[in-house]
Amino acid sequence: xxxxxxxxxxxxxxxxxxxxxxxxxxxxxxxxxxxxxxxxxxxxxxxxxxxxxxxxxxxxxxxxxxxxxxxxxxxxxxxxxxxxxxxxxxxxxxxxxxxxxxxxxxxxxxxxxxxxxxxxxxxxxxxxxxxxxxxxxxxxxxxxxxxxxxxxxxxxxxxxxxxxxxxxxxxxxxxxxxxxxxxxxxxxxxxxxxxxxxxxxxxxxxxxxxxxxxxxxxxxxxxxxxxxxxxxxxxxxxxxxxxxxxxxxxxxxxxxxxxxxxx
Numbered sequence: 001x002x003x004x005x006x007x008x009x010x011x012x013x014x015x016x017x018x019x020x021x022x023x024x025x026x027x028x029x030x031x032x033x034x035x036x037x038x039x040x041x042x043x044x045x046x047x048x049x050x051x052x053x054x055x056x057x058x059x060x061x062x063x064x065x066x067x068x069x070x071x072x073x074x075x076x077x078x079x080x081x082x083x084x085x086x087x088x089x090x091x092x093x094x095x096x097x098x099x100x101x102x103x104x105x106x107x108x109x110x111x112x113x114x115x116x117x118x119x120x121x122x123x124x125x126x127x128x129x130x131x132x133x134x135x136x137x138x139x140x141x142x143x144x145x146x147x148x149x150x151x152x153x154x155x156x157x158x159x160x161x162x163x164x165x166x167x168x169x170x171x172x173x174x175x176x177x178x179x180x181x182x183x184x185x186x187x188x189x190x191x192x193x194x195x196x197x198x199x200x201x202x203x204x205x206x207x208x209x210x211x212x213x214x215x216x217x218x219x220x221x222x223x224x225x226x227x228x229x230x231x232x233x234x235x236x237x238x239x240x241x242x243x244x245x246x247x248x249x250x251x252x253x254x255x256x257x258x259x260x261x262x263x
Contacts (some may be wrong), residue, residue: 002019010020021027024132029105030162032154033121038108041121042161043068043079043146045128047104053134054099057087059205059244061097061212064137067106067130074122085167086245086253087203089212092135096212098203105164121146147230168252169245176224180242187229189258191244194224197248205243208234211246238262 024047027036031042045067047055055063071079085104090097124146149157171180177192178205187210189202204210214230239260244252247253 005212022132022140023053023134024048024055024130024140026128026130026142026144028124028126028146029153029157029160030121030124030146030149031158033149033230040111042107042109043050043124043143044108044161044164045082045126046160047100047130049101049132051102053132054090054097055104055130055132056097056099058082058084058202059203059207060100061090061099062095063100063132064097065130069108069126069128071108071128072127073110074112075128077122078111079124080111081213083149083162083164083168085164086169086247086251089201091213094213097133098212103160105160107120107161107168117140123153134147141248158238166251167253169255170248172256176254176256178256178257180260181263182231182239182260183263185208185231187231187239187242188228189229190221190224191226191246191256192224194222196220198227199248200225201229202229202242203245203248205245206239208232209242211240 007112014253027046027048029044029046031044035041049055056066058066060066069082073079085100087098087100090099090101110122112122126144127141128144129139129141131137173193175193178189180230181188181190191200197220201216207230211230211232219226219228242256242258242260244256245253246256
């Protein structure tokens with residue numbers, strides 16, 4: 001099910017990002033202009049969203065589309081994949097999406113072929129496409145160029161990167177033992193070796209595996225917990241692996257990949 005969508009294509013050069021009509025302003029920022037030897041430099045797409053409006057996670061849920069960017073860097077440099085912060089569930093009637101409100105920062109590392117080049121930030125720009133939604137969805141686009149920050153910008157941006165890092169999912173702890181069972185209508189995800197927690201939520205990385213709007217049944221066990229999730233009506237093939245995030249609370253999310261057995 002898709003939300004109503006109004007087509008609006010927006011272009012915004014430099015740091016002045018998209019007009020207010022889009023309900024999102026975007027800025028291309030840098031954590032620091034130089035980096036220690038052997039370390040990547042970090043850039044980020046900083047979204048400033050109007051209250052009540054949102055953008056999407058890499059799996060958007062029932063509707064929408066995640067932001068995408070085509071990077072432009074000088075020869076000898078490359079930019080890695082976006083690091084997606086922990087998302088939230090966005091509920092609108094029977095539609096449940098996964099995404100971000102407020103001021104999300106989507107980070108990406110910049111690396112260079114030579115150590116000498118890696119220490120200084122190159123000229124970076126990007127062509128960004130995104131969808132911002134509330135009761136309606138508005139597609140937008142912007143051409144962004146990395147600006148040279150002044151001292152006040154640099155301190156503020158560095159703090160934003162640190163805050164974003166605290167929301168990045170972590171690898172599942174080595175003590176966790178993950179398994180999943182599948183029957184006709186549901187998945188049962190079991191985590192053994194986890195500390196006692198009061199609740200957990202699974203965010204699927206793959207679309208159309210679970211019914212996003214259905215309640216996930218959380219049951220604590222003697223050495224972990226179990227989550228039971230209704231399958232999506234759109235699921236047509238057996239699932240070999242459940243991939244996604246286990247979220248235990250704000251800033252406590254873990255990447256998991258659990259093999260699925262049928263029962």
